[in-house]
Amino acid sequence: MADYAQVTLKHALAAVVAQLHSPQDAAVKAELIAQKQQLEAALSLLSQCDQYGVTSAANFTRLPAQLCNTPSSEYRIIEDCESDNPVDWCEVECLEQPLNHVRLGPGDVVIEC
Template sequence: MEYVYKTLEKEISALIEETLLCDTVERKSELTGNKGLLEHAIKLLKKCDEHGVYAGSIFTKLPRKRCDSPSSEYRVIEDGETDDPQYWREVTIEGKQFNCVRLGEGDVVIEC
Protein backbone atom coordinates (compact mmCIF):
# COMPACT_ATOMS: atom_id res chain seq x y z
CA MET A 1 0.00 0.00 0.00
CA GLU A 2 2.98 2.32 0.37
CA TYR A 3 2.96 2.87 -3.40
CA VAL A 4 -0.68 3.97 -3.24
CA TYR A 5 -0.05 6.34 -0.32
CA LYS A 6 2.97 7.88 -2.06
CA THR A 7 1.02 8.30 -5.30
CA LEU A 8 -1.86 10.03 -3.52
CA GLU A 9 0.55 12.25 -1.54
CA LYS A 10 2.25 13.28 -4.81
CA GLU A 11 -1.14 14.20 -6.26
CA ILE A 12 -1.94 16.25 -3.16
CA SER A 13 1.37 18.10 -3.53
CA ALA A 14 0.61 18.78 -7.20
CA LEU A 15 -2.83 20.14 -6.27
CA ILE A 16 -1.29 22.44 -3.66
CA GLU A 17 1.19 23.79 -6.22
CA GLU A 18 -1.54 24.27 -8.81
CA THR A 19 -3.70 26.07 -6.21
CA LEU A 20 -0.88 28.53 -5.48
CA LEU A 21 -0.58 29.37 -9.19
CA CYS A 22 -4.30 29.52 -9.84
CA ASP A 23 -5.91 32.90 -10.59
CA THR A 24 -9.64 32.17 -10.29
CA VAL A 25 -11.62 31.56 -7.13
CA GLU A 26 -13.70 28.84 -8.80
CA ARG A 27 -10.63 26.84 -9.84
CA LYS A 28 -8.99 27.28 -6.41
CA SER A 29 -12.18 26.02 -4.81
CA GLU A 30 -12.26 22.97 -7.10
CA LEU A 31 -8.58 22.16 -6.44
CA THR A 32 -9.01 22.57 -2.69
CA GLY A 33 -12.04 20.26 -2.77
CA ASN A 34 -10.08 17.64 -4.72
CA LYS A 35 -7.24 17.89 -2.20
CA GLY A 36 -9.73 17.26 0.61
CA LEU A 37 -11.12 14.22 -1.21
CA LEU A 38 -7.64 12.72 -1.58
CA GLU A 39 -6.82 13.36 2.08
CA HIS A 40 -10.09 11.69 3.05
CA ALA A 41 -9.26 8.70 0.81
CA ILE A 42 -5.86 8.29 2.48
CA LYS A 43 -7.47 8.28 5.94
CA LEU A 44 -10.00 5.65 4.84
CA LEU A 45 -7.30 3.45 3.29
CA LYS A 46 -5.19 3.66 6.45
CA LYS A 47 -8.19 2.72 8.60
CA CYS A 48 -8.88 -0.24 6.30
CA ASP A 49 -5.23 -1.33 6.55
CA GLU A 50 -5.34 -0.98 10.32
CA HIS A 51 -8.37 -3.26 10.61
CA GLY A 52 -7.55 -5.74 7.83
CA VAL A 53 -10.31 -4.61 5.46
CA TYR A 54 -9.45 -5.44 1.86
CA ALA A 55 -11.20 -5.68 -1.50
CA GLY A 56 -12.15 -9.30 -0.75
CA SER A 57 -13.83 -8.40 2.55
CA ILE A 58 -17.56 -9.05 2.78
CA PHE A 59 -19.78 -6.02 3.40
CA THR A 60 -23.29 -6.64 4.72
CA LYS A 61 -25.80 -3.84 5.19
CA LEU A 62 -28.22 -4.60 8.01
CA PRO A 63 -31.90 -4.69 6.99
CA ARG A 64 -34.72 -2.57 8.33
CA LYS A 65 -35.80 -3.50 11.83
CA ARG A 66 -38.77 -5.85 12.08
CA CYS A 67 -39.74 -4.46 15.50
CA ASP A 68 -41.80 -1.28 15.86
CA SER A 69 -39.96 -0.15 19.00
CA PRO A 70 -37.90 3.00 18.39
CA SER A 71 -35.12 1.77 20.70
CA SER A 72 -34.79 -1.68 19.14
CA GLU A 73 -31.27 -2.46 17.93
CA TYR A 74 -29.02 -5.20 16.67
CA ARG A 75 -26.48 -6.67 19.10
CA VAL A 76 -23.43 -8.84 18.56
CA ILE A 77 -23.70 -12.08 20.52
CA GLU A 78 -21.63 -15.21 21.03
CA ASP A 79 -23.95 -18.17 20.60
CA GLY A 80 -22.09 -20.76 22.70
CA GLU A 81 -22.52 -23.32 19.90
CA THR A 82 -26.25 -23.52 20.49
CA ASP A 83 -29.44 -22.21 18.95
CA ASP A 84 -30.91 -21.75 22.44
CA PRO A 85 -30.89 -17.99 23.22
CA GLN A 86 -30.63 -18.61 26.96
CA TYR A 87 -26.96 -19.55 26.45
CA TRP A 88 -26.11 -16.63 24.21
CA ARG A 89 -23.87 -13.89 25.63
CA GLU A 90 -23.51 -10.37 24.33
CA VAL A 91 -19.98 -9.65 23.15
CA THR A 92 -18.14 -7.11 25.30
CA ILE A 93 -15.36 -4.95 23.96
CA GLU A 94 -12.92 -3.02 26.13
CA GLY A 95 -12.67 0.67 25.36
CA LYS A 96 -16.02 0.75 23.58
CA GLN A 97 -18.74 2.93 25.07
CA PHE A 98 -20.95 0.66 27.20
CA ASN A 99 -18.47 -2.19 26.39
CA CYS A 100 -20.72 -3.60 23.67
CA VAL A 101 -21.54 -3.38 20.01
CA ARG A 102 -24.97 -1.99 19.21
CA LEU A 103 -25.99 -1.62 15.58
CA GLY A 104 -28.95 -0.09 13.81
CA GLU A 105 -30.69 -0.61 10.51
CA GLY A 106 -28.54 0.46 7.61
CA ASP A 107 -25.26 -0.08 9.51
CA VAL A 108 -22.66 -2.08 7.60
CA VAL A 109 -20.87 -5.10 9.04
CA ILE A 110 -17.49 -5.95 7.48
CA GLU A 111 -16.15 -9.51 7.54
CA CYS A 112 -12.40 -9.40 6.99
Protein backbone atom coordinates in the same frame (compact mmCIF):
# COMPACT_ATOMS: atom_id res chain seq x y z
CA MET B 1 -0.19 -2.78 -2.78
CA ALA B 2 -1.54 -0.35 -0.20
CA ASP B 3 1.89 1.26 0.06
CA TYR B 4 1.84 2.04 -3.67
CA ALA B 5 -1.68 3.41 -3.43
CA GLN B 6 -0.82 5.53 -0.38
CA VAL B 7 2.30 6.93 -2.04
CA THR B 8 0.33 7.72 -5.20
CA LEU B 9 -2.43 9.44 -3.23
CA LYS B 10 0.11 11.40 -1.17
CA HIS B 11 1.82 12.63 -4.35
CA ALA B 12 -1.52 13.68 -5.79
CA LEU B 13 -2.39 15.45 -2.52
CA ALA B 14 0.95 17.29 -2.50
CA ALA B 15 0.34 18.44 -6.08
CA VAL B 16 -3.13 19.76 -5.20
CA VAL B 17 -1.80 21.53 -2.09
CA ALA B 18 0.94 23.14 -4.21
CA GLN B 19 -1.67 24.38 -6.68
CA LEU B 20 -3.70 25.83 -3.80
CA HIS B 21 -0.74 28.02 -2.84
CA SER B 22 -0.69 29.72 -6.25
CA PRO B 23 -3.21 32.41 -7.21
CA GLN B 24 -6.50 30.93 -8.44
CA ASP B 25 -9.95 32.24 -9.17
CA ALA B 26 -12.69 31.23 -6.71
CA ALA B 27 -14.12 28.39 -8.85
CA VAL B 28 -10.72 26.75 -9.40
CA LYS B 29 -9.82 27.16 -5.72
CA ALA B 30 -13.13 25.54 -4.69
CA GLU B 31 -12.45 22.59 -7.02
CA LEU B 32 -8.92 22.18 -5.65
CA ILE B 33 -10.25 22.23 -2.08
CA ALA B 34 -12.79 19.54 -3.00
CA GLN B 35 -10.02 17.43 -4.57
CA LYS B 36 -7.86 17.89 -1.47
CA GLN B 37 -10.70 16.75 0.80
CA GLN B 38 -11.37 13.68 -1.39
CA LEU B 39 -7.70 12.69 -1.39
CA GLU B 40 -7.46 13.12 2.39
CA ALA B 41 -10.60 10.99 2.84
CA ALA B 42 -9.20 8.29 0.55
CA LEU B 43 -5.92 8.23 2.49
CA SER B 44 -7.79 7.99 5.79
CA LEU B 45 -9.96 5.12 4.56
CA LEU B 46 -6.97 3.28 3.13
CA SER B 47 -5.14 3.69 6.43
CA GLN B 48 -8.12 2.28 8.36
CA CYS B 49 -8.37 -0.64 5.93
CA ASP B 50 -4.69 -1.39 6.50
CA GLN B 51 -5.10 -1.08 10.27
CA TYR B 52 -8.03 -3.53 10.39
CA GLY B 53 -6.94 -5.87 7.60
CA VAL B 54 -9.78 -4.98 5.23
CA THR B 55 -8.93 -6.09 1.70
CA SER B 56 -10.83 -6.16 -1.58
CA ALA B 57 -11.81 -9.73 -0.70
CA ALA B 58 -13.75 -8.53 2.37
CA ASN B 59 -17.49 -9.19 2.53
CA PHE B 60 -19.63 -6.08 3.10
CA THR B 61 -23.17 -6.58 4.43
CA ARG B 62 -25.69 -3.76 4.87
CA LEU B 63 -28.08 -4.46 7.72
CA PRO B 64 -31.76 -4.54 6.70
CA ALA B 65 -34.63 -2.58 8.19
CA GLN B 66 -35.54 -3.78 11.65
CA LEU B 67 -38.48 -6.15 12.08
CA CYS B 68 -39.38 -4.63 15.45
CA ASN B 69 -40.74 -1.13 14.90
CA THR B 70 -39.93 0.46 18.26
CA PRO B 71 -37.87 3.60 18.86
CA SER B 72 -35.09 1.94 20.86
CA SER B 73 -34.70 -1.37 19.02
CA GLU B 74 -31.15 -2.01 17.78
CA TYR B 75 -28.87 -4.71 16.46
CA ARG B 76 -26.30 -6.18 18.85
CA ILE B 77 -23.31 -8.43 18.25
CA ILE B 78 -23.44 -11.62 20.29
CA GLU B 79 -21.29 -14.69 20.75
CA ASP B 80 -23.46 -17.80 20.55
CA CYS B 81 -21.19 -19.95 22.77
CA GLU B 82 -21.84 -22.90 20.42
CA SER B 83 -25.53 -22.90 21.32
CA ASP B 84 -28.74 -22.21 19.46
CA ASN B 85 -30.36 -21.24 22.77
CA PRO B 86 -30.41 -17.43 23.22
CA VAL B 87 -30.14 -17.91 26.99
CA ASP B 88 -26.55 -19.12 26.46
CA TRP B 89 -25.54 -16.20 24.26
CA CYS B 90 -23.45 -13.28 25.53
CA GLU B 91 -23.03 -9.82 24.09
CA VAL B 92 -19.60 -9.04 22.66
CA GLU B 93 -17.70 -6.36 24.58
CA CYS B 94 -15.38 -4.00 22.72
CA LEU B 95 -13.20 -1.95 25.04
CA GLU B 96 -12.64 0.77 22.43
CA GLN B 97 -16.39 1.43 22.11
CA PRO B 98 -18.49 3.69 24.34
CA LEU B 99 -20.12 1.57 27.05
CA ASN B 100 -18.06 -1.39 25.72
CA HIS B 101 -20.87 -2.38 23.30
CA VAL B 102 -21.30 -2.22 19.57
CA ARG B 103 -24.76 -0.95 18.69
CA LEU B 104 -25.84 -1.17 15.08
CA GLY B 105 -28.86 0.15 13.23
CA PRO B 106 -30.59 -0.32 9.90
CA GLY B 107 -28.32 0.60 6.99
CA ASP B 108 -25.10 0.10 8.98
CA VAL B 109 -22.49 -1.96 7.15
CA VAL B 110 -20.70 -4.93 8.69
CA ILE B 111 -17.31 -5.85 7.19
CA GLU B 112 -16.08 -9.44 7.35
CA CYS B 113 -12.33 -9.56 6.70
